[in-house]
Amino acid sequence: MESGSGIDDYETLISTTDADLLKRSWRNEKAAPEILQFQASLVQRSREQIQLMEETVEELVENGEDPLTVSLYQMDIDRTLFLLRSYLRTRVQKIEKFMFHIEKTAHLWTRLSRQEQKFAKRSMEDMKKHLEDSVLCKMPDRYKSHLKQSLISAEDDMVPEPKLDAFVICRTIKFLGGLPVDDSGEENPLDMYAGDIYALRYKSIKPLIESGQLDLV
Amino acid sequence: MRRRFPQFYAHVDKVFDEMPVWVVTVVKELKDYWNSKMYGRKASQLLKELVSGDSGQLTGFNNDLFKQVIEECDESVHHCQALLRKMQEEGTSNQTNKNPDHYGALVHHLSLVRNKRCLMAYVYNRAEVVQNLGWTFKAKLPDAIKMKLSSEEQKYFTNHYATLQSYMKDLDLDLAVDMLPPKDPYIKVRVLEEIGYVSLGDQVGNLTMHAILFLKRTVAEDYILQGKMEELTN
Structure with a gap:
């Protein structure tokens, strides 16, 4: 790699804001068929920034600042909040869709945040119970698994995968x-x-x- | 088909016409028998029902057909076990001697597995729609939708909704708001007063009362401020 590109990288790095990063993670998450690594520190920072900006807006309102300025700040908060929520929502939907696959694939499971893991575990219990109550309890003995078609199957052949x-x-x-x-x-x-x-x-x-x-x- | 091969069909008709009545009856009966008895037919009907609806929309849970498929499964396992027992009694191992009973049992096993896949797909795909209901309707489902769910699905909805709520509580962030990007350049509005033909930026539109329109935010905002329109949010 040339020596110049290192400086370029550094410059893009410092000129990239968390808002850009969040937007990027959100876009990637939306478009990728499988779940991606949870951006823990980015989410943390974004939430802190949102809080900070909300405090600033309150201060501005108290000081009787120009409503336009306030609304611009508010718009910025709205946007970041939307990105954050949509990012987390997209992940929730992926977890809902592929929970069994994510749980049994170690490198996917570690991509979830602690809260997401908890959510995935509970979702799996819900889904398992639902499948058992609706279908599996009425199936004959050797066909009761929600992961395998029958006991003969060597692998889990009934798990939806991305x-x-x-x-x-x-x-x-x-x-x-x-x-x-x-x-x-x-x-x-x-x-x-x-x-x-x-x-x-x-x-x-x-x-x-x-x-x-x-x-x- | 008929129009493309007129001669062929004319021939078929002629053959049917010349057939004795009893042959026609038997053929028809065989066809009915085939349709009703063929393993897996009912299960595939169940799935066809699933895919024929709009995606994200539910039709009523087909308890009848579902039960019939389960019955078919019981029948399969019954036949399968009977054949296996017969083979054991006769002392034929299913490894070395590939006898007809072995394949008979295999067919029953496969049809059972196929039925299971279909039933699971039916329930699972519906469950995915049920998961999403929570975003739009919150905890209380409208009766019209509730009616379409089986009792298990209603229970699942309640459970999964609670799971989702507890996740949001852990996050300390409500994910169920802000479903659409804010400050969209276009918004959905309802016209509250008769406005008539006006210029809407790049085009002219007739704004009649109660009309629901998609307008540029900048255009609509004026009318909203005047109280002549209201923004529709979901």
Whole structure:
């Protein structure tokens, strides 16, 4: 890597606000078929900032500040709050959809926050009970599992999983060369320049999203 | 089909016409028998019901059909066990000797597993819709929707809603508000007074009373301030 790009990275790093980061995490979370790493410190910081801004707004109102200024502040709070809520909501919906899969896959389970893990556990109990009461209690003995079709099945073959080979739209942040985008065995590397937009299979670019070199849109 | 192969169908009709009446009756009976007895037919009907509705919408829980599929499962396991028992008595191992009974038992096992998959898919997919009801209706479901749920599904809704609430309490943040991005450039409004033809920015629209419209926020805001419109929020 050239020495110049290090400084560029540093500059983008300090000019990137938490609002940008939150927006990015929110977008990635919305577009990715599977659940991504919970941005614990980012969420924490954003919540602190929201609180701080709310206090500022109260102060401004008390001081009889120009209503326009106040409403601008308020709008900013509204936006951040929306992003935060929508981010957490999207994750909740993914947990609801793939709870059994997430729970039995260790590297996915650790991506959840402590509260999310608690939520997932309770959701699983609810769902399991519901499936048992509705279907499984009426099934014959060897067919009562909610994870397996029957006792003969070696693996859990009834757990919904996210479709990792779904296509996603992504944008490169910096140049990425020789990307293996096709797993058909054919040599078909792809050069991506900063700002390029591609529709690719999620599976093939998964590591790049996790390391923050690619953004989903 | 008929129009594309007129000659073929004319021939078929002729064959049917010339057939003795009893043959036609038997064919029909066989067809009915096939339709009602074929393993897995009912379960697939159950799923067809699920996918034919709009996504996110529920139809009434089909207790009747559901029960019939369960009965079919019982029947399958009954047949399956009978065959296995017969094989044990005859001393034929299902590993070495692939005899007809082995495959008979296998067919029953497979049809049972398929029925189970269908039943689970039916319940699970409905449960996913039930999960989402909490966002729109909060704890109290309208009667119209309640009627469509089975008693288990109602229980599940209550349980899952409580789980979601406890998660939000842990977070100390209500996630059920702010469902739409704030300050959307366009908003949904209801016209409260007869306004008539007016310019709406780039186009002219007829604003009649009670009309519900999607307008640019900047355009609508004036009317809202005058009390001639109200913003509709969900």
